[in-house]
Every structure is written in C-alpha cells, then in structure tokens.
Amino acid sequence: MGKPESICVFGDSTAWGAWDMEKGGWVNRLWFQVAKREEEEYVEIYNQSVSGGTTRTVLERFENEARARGADALIFxxxxxxxxYRSTPGNFIVQPEKFRGASQNI
Structure with missing residues (x-):
C-alpha cells in the first residue's frame, strides 16, 4: 500500500481536540504534518471524532462516514x-462485554 490519500479518524473528545487551545488536538497536529501540499498530491484528514464517543457510537457510524469520504486509511x-463510570465505581457507561464486542466488530 502506498501513501494514503484520505484518512478518517474516529474517537472521543481527546481525538476531537477538546482542551488543546494551541493547535486543536492531536488529529489537527497530525494534519499539520501530513497535509502539506506537494503539487497535486496531498493527504486529506477527516476528523470524525465526537465528544462523548464510545466504541458503540464509533461502530454505528464509521463505515458510512469512511465510505462517504473515500477513506483508504482509518485511525481509531x-x-x-x-x-x-457513573457515580459508583464499577458502574461503567459501557459494560466490559459490550466494549469487547464493539471493539472486535470495529
């Protein structure tokens, strides 16, 4: 495989860029490095991350989002x-078995 032309990133608020007031998060920093145009060849990076995203929400949308953008590389x-977890330790937002299943399906 050669150099990708279109990369989709799926994740949570950290990937989305929350709290990085200097450069907008690690995905944007990656874009600064790889999206430098060299004549007609460049890499598009689509940040499809959503604050609050979980493995389930990524699983529900990544195929359609990646297909719509013609992605030939994916980062999760x-x-x-x-x-x-909610108020009580161990009361996870996503139960471990559901996390495991969604991760395997991604």
Missing part, C-alpha cells in the same frame, strides 16, 4: 469514555 481512538 476509543475506549476512554467506555471505561468512565
């Missing part, structure tokens, strides 16, 4: 919100 950053 997911699991942080899945491991978060």
């Amino acid at each position: 950053q997911t699991g942080g919100n899945d491991a978060s």
Whole structure:
C-alpha cells in the first residue's frame, strides 16, 4: 500500500481536540504534518471524532462516514469514555462485554 490519500479518524473528545487551545488536538497536529501540499498530491484528514464517543457510537457510524469520504486509511481512538463510570465505581457507561464486542466488530 502506498501513501494514503484520505484518512478518517474516529474517537472521543481527546481525538476531537477538546482542551488543546494551541493547535486543536492531536488529529489537527497530525494534519499539520501530513497535509502539506506537494503539487497535486496531498493527504486529506477527516476528523470524525465526537465528544462523548464510545466504541458503540464509533461502530454505528464509521463505515458510512469512511465510505462517504473515500477513506483508504482509518485511525481509531476509543475506549476512554467506555471505561468512565457513573457515580459508583464499577458502574461503567459501557459494560466490559459490550466494549469487547464493539471493539472486535470495529
């Protein structure tokens, strides 16, 4: 495989760029490095990350989003919100078996 022409990134608020007021997050920083145009050849990076995203929400949308953008490379950053819990430790937002299943399907 040669150099990708279109990359889709799927993830949560960290991938989306929350709290990075300097450069807009790691995906945007990646874009600064790889999207430099050289004549007609360049790489498009589509940040499809959503604050609050989980493996389930990524699984539900990544195929359609990647297809719509003609992505030939995918990057996933997911699991942080899945491991978060509501008020009581162990009361995870996404139960471990559902996280495991969604991760395998991605």
